[in-house]
Amino acid sequence: MDEIVKAAMAKWPNVPDCYGWLGLDARGHWYMRDDHTQAQGPFARLPGDEGPAAKGSMLRHDKLIEFIQRNYAADAQGRWFFQNGPQRVFVELEATPYIWRLPPDGEVVAHTGTAAGEVQACLIDEAGHLYLRTPLGLGRVHTADMAVAADRVEAGQWVPAPVRQIDLPAIGGFDPSPARGAPG
Incomplete structure (x- = not known):
């Protein structure tokens, strides 16, 4: 994790988590998902889902992608996130972490x-x-x-x-959609 991220976490320890705004597709591409995209449907369809998925806008800025990837980790519940300074941005997964x-x-x-x-x-x-x-x-x-x-x-x-496919999250210990279980 970047030192600047650690410093921001120490300075602002109570920043709320962010859900649904970032996705990782099955080809390793990152997607930003604004309110409009999130209203169109989930990032990826899970078994049993009906209706379309809505990925959002693929990130293309190399420095931003590198920053996300350096600060990408999982919590104890298997929810993958990007630590963006003091804010934890949970990642929606199309396939696996x-x-x-x-x-x-x-x-x-x-x-x-x-x-x-x-x-x-x-x-x-x-x-x-x-x-x-x-x-x-x-x-x-x-x-x-x-x-x-x-x-x-x-x-x-x-x-x-x-x-x-339905068994992969349990086998890999990951949550494919932290936004679906997000508080509030």
Whole structure:
């Protein structure tokens, strides 16, 4: 976490949390969701949802994205957030808290740029999406890296076990939509 963020938290300890304004999609892109977007529907549809989802505006400012990613973490309830100075901005997740990239060097790297560590488990859902559990956490493999992932599966490095999408939050210990359980 940035030192300036820690200082702001100490200076203003009672800033209310923010819900519904920031989302992370299944390709590792960040989205801002204003009041109008939030009124159109949730960031992502969860099992059992009806109606459209409303992502909002994709962030494109590199420095802002880097700041968000340096200050991205989870609380004890598995709710992922961006610590924006003294304010905790909870993140709506389209898929998982991490989106894995598979560079040519054989590592697994999160959308935040953090190395994931050794793959502990490999899962595949009913739609063919591939997930990896690492010491960093559970994440979905980026669609652009599925050919690399398939090579690793065929080489026997990873053996995918079946999983249902609906079970991923419990398996990964994350809340895909903190806004749905937000106070007030």
